[in-house]
Amino acid sequence: MIPANRLEHVKEYYFSSKLREVRALQAAGKPIINLGIGSPDLPPPKQVIAALNKGLTQNGAHQYQPYKGTAEFRNAVAGFYQKYYQVSLDPETEIIPLMGSKEGILHISMAYLNEGDEVLIPNPGYPTYTSVSKLVGAKAIFYNLNEEGNWLPNFEELEQKDLSKVKIMWVNYPHMPTGASATEEVFEQLVAFGKKHQILIVNDNPYSFILNEHPKSILKIAGAKEVALELNSLSKSFNMAGWRVGMLNGSAKNIDTVLKVKTNMDSGMFYPVQAGATAALELEKNWFDAMNAIYKSRRAKILELAAALGCKPGKEQAGMFIWCKVPEGKSSEEFVDNLLHDHSIFTAPGFIFGDMGEGYIRFSLCTDEKNVDEAIKRIKG
Template sequence: MPYSDLLKQLPEQFFAKLAKRVAEKVAEGHDIINLGQGNPDRPTPPHIVKAMQEATADVANHKYSPFRGIDELKEAIVTFYKREYDVTLDAETEVAVLFGAKAGLVELPMTLLNAGDTMLLPDPGYPDYLSGVALGHVNFETMPLLAENQFLPDYAEIAPDILERAKLMYLNYPNNPTGATATPAFFEETVQLAKQHDFVVMHDFAYGALGFDDVKPSSFLQTEGAKEIGVEFYTLSKTYNMAGWRVGFAVGNKEVIAGLNLLQDHLYCSIFPAIQVAAAHALTGPQDCVEEQLAVYEARREALIQACSKVGWSVTAPAGSFFAWLKVPEGYTSEAFADLLLENASVAVAAGNGFGLHGEGYVRVGLLVSPERLVEAVERIAHLPEFSTVFRSKVH
């Protein structure tokens, strides 16, 4: 039975392909240290699970949810943003409940753009941004994220005609895959640019809780004028280890939020109410678990950096997220280097070219295993015949 042209044009799911290769190696009996995943490895905190259990037992939650989410969750989102970022939101007009942030990221181009319109995407960037491009039949231009610019787009390098055509821009800080963070000054520049050229900004704040060295990542909505031109997407997946629960939200500009809600009215009947109750409890309940988790990731980051330094692999510590962005040695492409590590060291990493043209020359490493396993992974790589003194000198 033939598939539709729409289905045929969808990009290959990068992470599904990676997961399949790792699963095949595990099935063959290899002890794979999987640093290629972006799936939190720690459990959801017990007080959130308990809230979910109690809400599941409540028969009132066995019915359809209101289309646009329960009031308890929307009010909790408002409370969370005021407490964490001193941003004031209206629960009815400035909040959209999402089936995980990914759903909203894919829906937004279909909400705001017509076929043939142009949006701006970071390169490297989260691969699933391209799913929204394909489903919305829109065009895109890339904004290179380069080390010499702290992995922030250089707006002066974007051609004026592209800025004039652009209707939507995606940003993501703390950044996946580079681990970079954004400054308030950069967000101010972004707001002014969006106003000048009349486009919408979407800031993907999935890793908002994960800033290292006692530096808390800024919300885009803390920037003066941000709500006039943009929205911010947040997910409970990373902050509260609720990846499998599939719950997130968008906040900000009323018109964008209304459009997202309208589209979702035709796609879903919102999320299982008990999950929404638990999500509200996560946002407004004890936050010790968030601080504890940040300390865990920071300890893992230090273990990785120190292990790499010990074997002569000079790497830059990420400022946020739970990823490290590591250069590959000269003579290797990202994919060839990732293949080498999987085949010969049983270490899985994500090839940088899977995140875009400017991801070539890097691999992404997830801080999603214990410090001991991170150290073991580096030691396995160091014992490869290819990891000679010459090899090490070329990854500085």
């Protein structure tokens, strides 16, 4: 059978193929230390597991659930956004659950993009923005981020682009892979930019509680709901990556537009998952404080490893990664492959996030300190 034309310009996700190589090395007896993937190794909160188990025995738990999620889940999202972001959301009309942010990226793209439309995508940035845009027949227009500009959009450069065909602009703060955070002023500029050019601004916001004292939502900006949507997720903040649960928030009009796609793609999220997610969203701040104490300690170890490798980390990074510049004269792919084959240490090369990521690598904090100590020992000999 001949594959669809839409696959001609879409490659397999880097980690999908690279991890096959890593697993093959492990099967051959190599003691691989994986510092490449942002999959939390810490357990979810105990209250969440208890709520999941209780949910399994509730009446109707194994039936189809509402397309827009349970009222309990949506109310918990609204309460969470009010408490931590000072954002008011109508739980009836401005929230829908997602099976992870990736689902939301696809649904938003299918809801708003026609073939030939253009999409502003950060470089470096999450590769899924590009691949999904291509899958729906849209054209990716990259806007460059750099260390000198603190990995924030350069609005003067954006205004010089032909924006007549741009329908969506993807932003992601705290930023992956660099860990940069946006100020409220930057969010204000993004909202103004979206209004001026009739562009839907979508902020992908799963990292705002990891090593970040000041969580922010673009929806707090006055008038933001007119032109902005926000994706969020429990994957990182509550160590629930495998649960595949997140949310999309915005105006009732924009949510209803995306819902037209979503209701034709699934039949509602499993009730016990929503029950567990509700319990997570209702936790107090001490959950984040305890988790961040662990990540802070791990970050210190990763910085020691980076120094041993001659890599220079960026400043003031939020999230569960450390973004570092590799030594002069080496490519990120070469550096990562040498680490993997010479020292059995796997990290993510910056080029996979766009050509502005070349010359950098990304370390994950999702591993025990003992593993990082072993990695340091291997490098120092």
